[in-house]
Amino acid sequence: MAKxxxxxxxxxxxxxxxxxxxxxxxxxxxxxxxxxxxxxxCPERFFNVGIAEQDLIGTAAGMAIAGKVPFASSFAMFATxxxxxxxxNTVAYPKLNVKIAAxxxxxxxxxxxxxxxxxxxxxxxxxxxxxxxxxxxxxTEAEQAVLKAAEIYGPVYIRxxxxxxxxxxxxxxxxxxxxxxxxxKGKDVTIIATGLxxxxxxxxxxxxxxxxxxxxxxxxxxxxxxxxxxIIKAAKETSAIVTAEEHSIIGGLGSAVxxxxxxxxxxxxxRIGIMDxxxxxxxxxxxxxxxxxxxxxxxxxxxxxxxxxxxx
Amino acid sequence: MKFDDLNLIAQNMRKxxxxxxxxxxxxxPGGSLxxxxxxxxxxxxxxxxxxxxxxxxxxxILSKGHGAxxxxxxxxxxxxxxxxxxxxxLRKINSKLQGHPDMNKLPGVEASTGxxxxxxxxxxxxxxxxxxxxxxxxxxxxxxxxxxxxxMIWEASMLSSHYKLDNLTVIMDHNGLQIDGKNDDVMKxxxxxxxxxxxxxxxxxxxxxxFVSLEKAFEERxxxxxxxxxxxxxxxxxxxxxxxxxxxxxxxxxxxxxxxxKALNEVGGGK
Numbered sequence: 001m002a003k004x005x006x007x008x009x010x011x012x013x014x015x016x017x018x019x020x021x022x023x024x025x026x027x028x029x030x031x032x033x034x035x036x037x038x039x040x041x042c043p044e045r046f047f048n049v050g051i052a053e054q055d056l057i058g059t060a061a062g063m064a065i066a067g068k069v070p071f072a073s074s075f076a077m078f079a080t081x082x083x084x085x086x087x088x089n090t091v092a093y094p095k096l097n098v099k100i101a102a103x104x105x106x107x108x109x110x111x112x113x114x115x116x117x118x119x120x121x122x123x124x125x126x127x128x129x130x131x132x133x134x135x136x137x138x139x140t141e142a143e144q145a146v147l148k149a150a151e152i153y154g155p156v157y158i159r160x161x162x163x164x165x166x167x168x169x170x171x172x173x174x175x176x177x178x179x180x181x182x183x184x185k186g187k188d189v190t191i192i193a194t195g196l197x198x199x200x201x202x203x204x205x206x207x208x209x210x211x212x213x214x215x216x217x218x219x220x221x222x223x224x225x226x227x228x229x230x231i232i233k234a235a236k237e238t239s240a241i242v243t244a245e246e247h248s249i250i251g252g253l254g255s256a257v258x259x260x261x262x263x264x265x266x267x268x269x270x271r272i273g274i275m276d277x278x279x280x281x282x283x284x285x286x287x288x289x290x291x292x293x294x295x296x297x298x299x300x301x302x303x304x305x306x307x308x309x310x311x312x
Numbered sequence: 313m314k315f316d317d318l319n320l321i322a323q324n325m326r327k328x329x330x331x332x333x334x335x336x337x338x339x340x341p342g343g344s345l346x347x348x349x350x351x352x353x354x355x356x357x358x359x360x361x362x363x364x365x366x367x368x369x370x371x372x373i374l375s376k377g378h379g380a381x382x383x384x385x386x387x388x389x390x391x392x393x394x395x396x397x398x399x400x401x402l403r404k405i406n407s408k409l410q411g412h413p414d415m416n417k418l419p420g421v422e423a424s425t426g427x428x429x430x431x432x433x434x435x436x437x438x439x440x441x442x443x444x445x446x447x448x449x450x451x452x453x454x455x456x457x458x459x460x461x462x463x464m465i466w467e468a469s470m471l472s473s474h475y476k477l478d479n480l481t482v483i484m485d486h487n488g489l490q491i492d493g494k495n496d497d498v499m500k501x502x503x504x505x506x507x508x509x510x511x512x513x514x515x516x517x518x519x520x521x522x523f524v525s526l527e528k529a530f531e532e533r534x535x536x537x538x539x540x541x542x543x544x545x546x547x548x549x550x551x552x553x554x555x556x557x558x559x560x561x562x563x564x565x566x567x568x569x570x571x572x573x574k575a576l577n578e579v580g581g582g583k
Contacts, residue, residue, distance in 0.1 A: 047440065049471055050474075052464075055468050058430050061434050061437055062437015062441070063440060065422065066442065089427040090424070158558055239328075
């Protein structure tokens with residue numbers, strides 16, 4: 001079944017409503033971010049700050065100082081971009097217990113176009129000390145990630161999407177913060193993916209198998225702190241890696257994986273992501289195709305990286 | 313506490329501030345000295361604060377975080393932090409007295425501030441949480457008149473009145489100067505009172521160096537229900553040191569040995 005991760009966020013907030021410390025803040029997008037679900041069950045602990053993302057984060061910071069566990073939401077573009085310095089200085093520097101759950105991340109926000117497509121939010125959030133960064137692959141993972149974020153202390157960024165994504169997990173799945181998930185075994189190449197590119201990586205691996213190429217698929221839902229062990233193990237055992245993300249190739253998952261490998265065990269790596277360019281209006285699938293985020297792009301990346309490995 | 317005693321505390325604070333900044337060889341004397349009486353009045357007369365950790369305490373947010381030496385001084389005078397061991401450590405490596413206040417390094421600092429324009433939203437968040445929990449604690453925030461040029465201040469000011477935060481009081485340190493010169497020349501902020509009124513605030517004017525005037529203002533604030541209030545406190549940047557007063561050049565500069573001696577002599581006699 002396909003469901004948007006933002007829908008899961010709304011569900012998770014409803015479950016969290018019984019915790020009296022939870023407060024939810026939104027900047028006039030509660031219908032889209034799904035924080036309205038929390039408002040329905042708990043209006044007294046829901047605060048709309050109006051179209052003011054800096055204030056959204058600053059107010060959440062104050063609430064955290066007073067002992068609340070605020071979830072602050074807007075579109076990823078504005079939550080991370082407009083409010084970046086407030087997130088850095090008011091929230092992360094003093095390590096406040098603020099959760100930023102941002103929706104409409106990536107190209108798949110679609111028709112609104114380049115101004116609304118946040119393709120650098122992972123990079124921005126990852127660069128801030130004390131910040132935990134989570135990018136769930138499906139709605140099950142998203143819901144559990146939100147519940148986990150409420151449990152741990154400190155600033156957390158959760159990246160959510162507008163468009164529906166296929167289910168990867170069933171109800172037995174147990175989200176572990178900071179732990180990558182090996183979704184498919186493989187010895188020839190490893191695809192390390194995050195967010196909606198996990199589904200596409202699984203499809204790519206299936207097709208590669210038809211050519212007798214066995215691709216390992218790893219879901220990195222927690223981009224920071226990243227699971228170094230699973231990455232190094234994959235590098236040692238498959239000697240070739242492709243990363244896939246609905247984000248700029250600069251500063252996101254690909255960069256994070258490269259950093260780990262460069263420190264520990266360099267192997268050929270190909271990044272699948274948005275090249276250093278802005279998006280445009282279009283249907284989500286049209287955009288993913290135009291900007292090189294398809295199964296075929298991943299398969300091509302695998303072939304390329306395996307060639308490089310064989311040359312070594 | 314009698315006003316004579318407050319004057320003595322203010323005098324000590326000025327000495328602390330000047331000594332700290334001189335030892336650090338950097339810091340912001342102008343905007344620290346302008347806030348001395350306001351902080352003295354808040355911590356020794358107005359706020360309910362017996363210890364930096366008591367749950368019932370009122371909260372103070374120094375939005376104009378570069379005034380940190382003034383905050384550190386009042387925490388010293390309040391004996392929340394140790395003056396003798398800390399006064400020489402401002403801005404030095406491994407110090408609790410960071411260049412701008414760090415809530416995780418020093419007890420008594422309620423929020424990490426320094427990047428201008430962010431303190432009012434923090435104060436709002438705390439005030440909202442107190443309302444939610446039906447607590448009587450009050451929140452006070454000191455804003456600079458320059459930092460209200462930040463758009464976020466006006467986002468936050470709308471929220472304060474929208475949510476009827478009558479447990480929140482802002483004091484604006486209206487010294488008229490910012491780094492590059494007069495507020496009115498750099499970016500005009502007047503008419504300030506009208507702006508805050510238009511944003512739904514109860515506005516009170518006061519002389520920020522006169523305890524009688526400050527007392528009147530804080531007493532008036534207590535009569536106002538259902539809205540946030542701002543005390544626009546007229547102050548003098550560098551107050552108490554003749555060669556620093558009303559000089560934008562003393563916004564962020566440390567006095568040398570000779571200047572320190574002269575300054576200490578001037579503030580030593582009291583107000």
